Amino acid sequence: MGTIVLLDLIGGIALLLWGLHMVQSGILRAFGSDLRRVIGVALRNRGTAFLAAVGITALLQSSTATALMTATFVGDGLVGLVPALAIMLGANVGTTLIVQAFSFDVSSVAPVLLVIGVIAFNRSARTRIRDLGRVAIGLGLMLLSLHILLDTLAPAENAPNVRALLTAATGMPFLNVVFGAALAWAAHSSVAVVLLVMSLSYSNFITPVVAFALVIGANLGSAINPLIEGGGLKNPITRRLPLGNLINRVVGCALVLPFLEPLVKTLTAIDPNSVRLIADFHSLFNLALAAIFIVPLPAFAKLLEWLLPKPAISPDPSTPVYLDATAIGTPSLALTCAARETMHMGDLVETMLRQTIVAMMNDDRKLVSEIERMDNTVDKLHEAIKLYVTKITRESLDDREGRRAMEVISFTINLEHIGDIIDKNLMELAAKKIKNHLKFSEDGAAELQNFHRRVLENLKLALGVFISGDVKIARQLIEEKIAIREAERVASENHLARLREGLLASIETSSLHLDILRDLKRIHSHICSVAYPVLEATGELQPSRLKALDSDAAHSTSGKLAGEEMR
Numbered sequence: 001m002g003t004i005v006l007l008d009l010i011g012g013i014a015l016l017l018w019g020l021h022m023v024q025s026g027i028l029r030a031f032g033s034d035l036r037r038v039i040g041v042a043l044r045n046r047g048t049a050f051l052a053a054v055g056i057t058a059l060l061q062s063s064t065a066t067a068l069m070t071a072t073f074v075g076d077g078l079v080g081l082v083p084a085l086a087i088m089l090g091a092n093v094g095t096t097l098i099v100q101a102f103s104f105d106v107s108s109v110a111p112v113l114l115v116i117g118v119i120a121f122n123r124s125a126r127t128r129i130r131d132l133g134r135v136a137i138g139l140g141l142m143l144l145s146l147h148i149l150l151d152t153l154a155p156a157e158n159a160p161n162v163r164a165l166l167t168a169a170t171g172m173p174f175l176n177v178v179f180g181a182a183l184a185w186a187a188h189s190s191v192a193v194v195l196l197v198m199s200l201s202y203s204n205f206i207t208p209v210v211a212f213a214l215v216i217g218a219n220l221g222s223a224i225n226p227l228i229e230g231g232g233l234k235n236p237i238t239r240r241l242p243l244g245n246l247i248n249r250v251v252g253c254a255l256v257l258p259f260l261e262p263l264v265k266t267l268t269a270i271d272p273n274s275v276r277l278i279a280d281f282h283s284l285f286n287l288a289l290a291a292i293f294i295v296p297l298p299a300f301a302k303l304l305e306w307l308l309p310k311p312a313i314s315p316d317p318s319t320p321v322y323l324d325a326t327a328i329g330t331p332s333l334a335l336t337c338a339a340r341e342t343m344h345m346g347d348l349v350e351t352m353l354r355q356t357i358v359a360m361m362n363d364d365r366k367l368v369s370e371i372e373r374m375d376n377t378v379d380k381l382h383e384a385i386k387l388y389v390t391k392i393t394r395e396s397l398d399d400r401e402g403r404r405a406m407e408v409i410s411f412t413i414n415l416e417h418i419g420d421i422i423d424k425n426l427m428e429l430a431a432k433k434i435k436n437h438l439k440f441s442e443d444g445a446a447e448l449q450n451f452h453r454r455v456l457e458n459l460k461l462a463l464g465v466f467i468s469g470d471v472k473i474a475r476q477l478i479e480e481k482i483a484i485r486e487a488e489r490v491a492s493e494n495h496l497a498r499l500r501e502g503l504l505a506s507i508e509t510s511s512l513h514l515d516i517l518r519d520l521k522r523i524h525s526h527i528c529s530v531a532y533p534v535l536e537a538t539g540e541l542q543p544s545r546l547k548a549l550d551s552d553a554a555h556s557t558s559g560k561l562a563g564e565e566m567r
Contacts, residue, residue, distance in 0.1 A: 009149065012199075016145035016192050022138030024062050025395070028329035030131035035060070039069055039087065046086040046297060050290065053090025058097040063245075064188060066091040067226035069326045071241045081240055081301040088245040089290040092219070096283040099194050103279035107147045113140035127398055142195075149199040173213045173260060177253055180217020181224070190222035194282050201274045208264045208277060215282050216253050223249040236308040244304050252289045318380035320344075323388045331401045334392045338385055338408045339467065342415070345381045346463045348374055349415045352422050353459060353523070357452045360426070360516070361445060363434045368427050375423035382416040385409075407533050411466050414526040418459075421526075425519045429512055438509050441498060447491050448516055454484065455524050462530045471538050474531035481528045488521045 028035075035056050057066050070087045074080075113136045120133030184193045194215055201211045226242035256263070267277055267284075293300065322340040327333040352374050359367040389405050397405065432438075440448065458480050465474045495513050 012145050012149040013192070013196060015141055015148065016195060017187055017189065019138045019141030019145055020189055020192055022134050022141065024060055024065060024138075025329050026131045026134035026138060027059050028065070029331065029395075030128045030135070035069070039066075046083055046294060049083040049086040050090035050093075050294065053087040054094040054097075057091040057094025060094075062189065062191075063088070063091040063095050063222055064225045065326065065329070066094075067242055067245060071226065071238045074238060074241050081244075081304060082297045084241050085244050085297050085301060086294065088241065088248070089293060092245075092248075092286045093283075093290055095191050095222075096279075096286050098191055099198075099279050099282055102142070102146065102195060103198065103275050107143055110140045110143035110147065113137070113143070146195060146199060149196070150202060173209065173257060176210050176213030177217035177220065177257065180214035181221035182217075183214075184218040184221025185224045186221075188222075188225055190218040193218035193221070194278065198275045198278050201278055204274075208268065208274065209260050211274075211278050212260050212264060212281055213257070215278060216256055216285060219282075219285065220246075220249045220253050237310060240301075240304040240308050243308065244300060247300075248289055248293055251292075252285060256285065317348075318377040320381060320384045320388075323384060328388075328391050329395065331392050331395050331397050334388070335401060335404050335408065338389050338392070339404075341381065341385050341388070342408055342412050343463060343467060345378060345385065345412060345415055346459075346466070348378050348381070349418050349422075350456070350459055350463070352378070352419060353452075353456055356422055356426050356430070357449060360430045360433065361440075361449070363430075365431075365434060368430050368434075372423050372427055375419045378416060378419040382412050385412045403533070403537070407466070407530075410533070411530050414529045418523050418526050421519050421523050426516065429515055429519075433509070433512055438512060440509050440513065441503055443498065444495060444509065444513055447494060448513065451487060451491055451517060451520055454480075454487065455520050455527070458484070458524060459527050462527045465534060466530050469534050469537075471534055471540070474534040475540065477528050477531040478535065481524065484521060484524045488517050491517055 038052055038056060041052075053066060057063055060066060067088055070084050074084045117133045117136030117138075117140060120136065121130050122133075124130050124133065180193060180197075183196075184190045187193060197206070197211050197214045197218070200206045201208065206214070223242070223246040227239065227246060263281065264277075267280055271277060271280060320341050321344055322337045324334070324337045327337050352371050355367055355371055358364065359371060386409060389408055393402075393405055458477060461473055461477050461480075464470065465477060492514060495510070499507060499510060
């Protein structure tokens with residue numbers, strides 16, 4: 001009996017967490033970019049920041065998501081720390097609203113939400129309606145899970161093993177706080193833990209004092225996740241906000257823990273309902289902390305700046321600039337971040353390609369080494385973008401988002417290949433030229449510079465095609481591929497002509513000259529790859545590059561063959 005009750009309890013908790021995840025992901029997908037914009041506007045002063053955060057977190061049901069979004073703004077230097085801290089105070093209050101709603105008997109709404117959600121998700125062609133359908137399903141599952149938990153916990157008196165386990169786990173107030181914090185940290189949600197505590201209290205599994213301790217522990221645990229989530233939080237400036245929120249929670253726990261019993265007596269006298277008691281305490285705890293901290297926020301911000309000073313060293317150039325971990329739940333926004341980082345990678349590759357001809361013609365050893373280091377940066381950015389887009393594709397993407405994800409991956413691969421050709425081929429040729437004191441002929445040097453300039457200009461066109469999807473420029477890029485092929489042939493023939501003339505500089509640099517042309521042509525092939533998805537989407541690509549013979553040409557060819565056979 002005890003085992004069955006325990007399994008049902010675990011299943012109910014899992015369903016609650018999944019429902020909460022569906023609500024969060026649905027809201028982020030439907031309104032993620034809008035919510036970020038609201039946060040950006042609201043971060044002008046403490047008052048608007050606090051109120052905006054209450055509303056946004058009430059929708060998201062995740063103070064962690066709000067913290068990560070706001071921390072990104074702080075890390076980018078777009079907002080001050082004081083309004084960002086006010087955002088977190090409002091976010092903590094916002095998480096209490098859904099708990100307040102669920103403290104009333106609204107279980108009968110669950111079937112309605114599930115039906116509406118399934119219809120909206122399956123029948124609607126509009127992405128936002130489908131996302132809102134996901135939200136409705138998530139809310140329905142949360143209500144259903146609470147119903148399951150209450151039904152599971154009702155016969156607890158017949159399951160002494162389960163009661164003994166929970167009693168042992170929640171025997172002392174301090175341990176209760178630690179236990180609640182651990183649950184909230186593991187679940188990534190204080191809301192889920194507070195709802196679970198409400199179910200346990202309703203079934204008389206735990207006393208109100210234990211329930212209060214678990215609630216303040218849940219508030220503490222939810223402040224730990226933003227500190228350890230996301231690569232962007234390695235920046236000390238970005239860590240200031242989640243650290244401030246954690247300090248806020250720790251202070252709250254320290255202030256409230258000694259007075260749990262008086263608080264229970266006071267609130268019970270106001271509302272004896274065990275479920276409402278916990279919801280009210282959860283709300284009052286966060287409102288009280290907001291009231292205590294909202295005024296001295298400037299001084300608190302200075303303390304955090306002292307604890308986490310701005311790093312004196314320059315940032316690592318291989319660190320991604322635009323890959324926002326908080327945008328993963330909003331695929332369209334995350335793909336925009338990935339595209340911006342790809343453009344950053346493209347700018348580095350463009351710089352490498354531009355400097356290549358300078359290093360080659362001026363015999364600049366230092367510049368050769370610098371270009372080789374830049375390729376290491378390009379490789380690291382490529383790896384970061386690839387992993388980021390992989391995380392995006394784990395979400396449910398529509399056809400347009402799926403195509404864009406593949407375009408980003410494809411273009412970053414080609415940019416990385418260009419960097420490798422520059423590093424492992426062209427820079428080795430430059431080093432060989434410098435070591436052997438070789439000089440191109442005047443005509444040969446001009447020829448290489450013109451060919452290089454054309455390839456560089458087409459790389460700029462490719463970056464434009466990637467970001468805009470312009471069909472006209474994509475078509476121009478493919479036409480340039482044919483022109484570059486012809487230009488390489490002409491340049492090679494001109495070089496061979498100089499060899500026949502016995503020009504000494506051309507003889508000494510012959511293999512060097514032809515290898516540079518070949519590598520620049522290979523680079524150009526990778527550059528042109530960005531045009532194919534754009535032209536394919538508009539139906540402008542032929543299935544084969546082979547020319548189809550028209551009927552007259554086919555007839556003429558067959559006639560010639562027949563005549564040859566007769567002769």
